[in-house]
Amino acid sequence: MKHLPLQSRYYRELLTGYSRYIERVGYNPGTIKTLPSPVREFFYHLEQSGIKSIEEVTPKVITGYCRRLRERPCHGRPGTLSDGMVHGHIWALRIFFSLMLSEGRIVVDPLSLLSFPSPRKQQREILTREEIEKLYKASETLLDKAILGLFYGCGLRKSEAQALNIKDINFRGRLLYVRLGKGKRRRVVPVTGKVTEDLKKYYLQERIRMLRKSSDPEREKAFILNSNGERMLGQSFWRRLRYLVFRAGIENPGRITLHSLRHSIATHLLCSGLSVEQVRDFLGHTNIESTQIYTRITTNNEN
Numbered sequence: 001m002k003h004l005p006l007q008s009r010y011y012r013e014l015l016t017g018y019s020r021y022i023e024r025v026g027y028n029p030g031t032i033k034t035l036p037s038p039v040r041e042f043f044y045h046l047e048q049s050g051i052k053s054i055e056e057v058t059p060k061v062i063t064g065y066c067r068r069l070r071e072r073p074c075h076g077r078p079g080t081l082s083d084g085m086v087h088g089h090i091w092a093l094r095i096f097f098s099l100m101l102s103e104g105r106i107v108v109d110p111l112s113l114l115s116f117p118s119p120r121k122q123q124r125e126i127l128t129r130e131e132i133e134k135l136y137k138a139s140e141t142l143l144d145k146a147i148l149g150l151f152y153g154c155g156l157r158k159s160e161a162q163a164l165n166i167k168d169i170n171f172r173g174r175l176l177y178v179r180l181g182k183g184k185r186r187r188v189v190p191v192t193g194k195v196t197e198d199l200k201k202y203y204l205q206e207r208i209r210m211l212r213k214s215s216d217p218e219r220e221k222a223f224i225l226n227s228n229g230e231r232m233l234g235q236s237f238w239r240r241l242r243y244l245v246f247r248a249g250i251e252n253p254g255r256i257t258l259h260s261l262r263h264s265i266a267t268h269l270l271c272s273g274l275s276v277e278q279v280r281d282f283l284g285h286t287n288i289e290s291t292q293i294y295t296r297i298t299t300n301n302e303n
Contacts, residue, residue, distance in 0.1 A: 004041055004044040006044060007047055008047055011047065015039060018099065036092075039093065042089070042093060045065050045068065058110055063114065069081055069086050069089055087116070090111070093111060097109045097111050097112075125256060127256065131250050132152060137248065142202040143202055143206055144244060146199050146202035147241065148244075149191075149199050150224070151258050152265050153192060153198075153265070155283050156189075157262065158237065158258050158259070162232070162233055162234060162237075164222075164223045166222075166223050167221070174191045174192070174193065174196045175190060176191050207225055210225040210227070213229030219231065238257070241256070241258055241261075242256075262283070266283055269282065276291050279291050
């Protein structure tokens with residue numbers, strides 16, 4: 001919630017100092033970008049509560065704030081914040097109060113007097129092959145099929161689909177290049193003939209029409225464009241998938257996310273006889289343990 005305005009110069013300066021600290025100690029760029037936002041939201045809450053100094057923050061204040069976090073709407077998707085999101089806010093505050101303690105701004109870290117349960121690991125939602133077929137049948141545009149091709153057919157993460165450029169797809173060789181995956185890792189994804197054909201049709205037909213709607217130079221290299229002719233981002237991908245899920249009449253549609261398609265292709269590939277090592281390389285996992293989770297899912301589905 002970076003847009004929340006802080007009225008107090010005191011809190012603005014604390015936030016600036018926090019941002020400089022996490023950059024100085026060497027957190028990765030993504031973390032440096034996201035960690036200040038939960039702290040800003042906490043400062044905003046303190047201002048609204050009439051708390052003018054960090055020294056006034058007690059365990060009771062933090063407990064009340066965490067209760068409010070669990071009740072407030074999530075701005076990225078329907079519903080409230082997940083356990084993982086709340087845990088992320090608490091983690092950001094732990095770093096902040098640790099910094100305040102080391103600088104002598106507080107005598108006791110109020111968070112050290114509290115304990116919070118670890119977030120429950122979300123169950124991986126796996127679509128059946130029949131449900132995947134329903135999504136394809138529900139597709140109305142070449143864009144719809146391209147989105148399913150990237151997230152299911154190629155098993156991309158949201159960030160990887162967002163960053164995908166025209167040069168990253170070799171139609172003739174049936175290869176897709178992930179230039180900057182999770183942990184800055186690169187990989188080459190083999191693409192089936194059907195998915196290649198869907199991506200090619202979108203590129204040669206539908207994308208051309210979208211290209212005329214924007215003067216943004218970024219559009220020239222971006223592979224997937226939104227209705228305004230600009231690079232498509234995560235929320236647009238998610239909204240389109242949600243529409244397809246409802247149109248397909250899939251049971252319990254709220255359980256399905258973009259990442260569900262990635263989980264599904266991993267499970268289906270293992271069921272088809274691919275080795276764990278091959279699926280690991282396909283998904284871009286660093287550790288094979290991450291991929292072996294799908295072998296347990298496959299076994300459970302067979303029982």
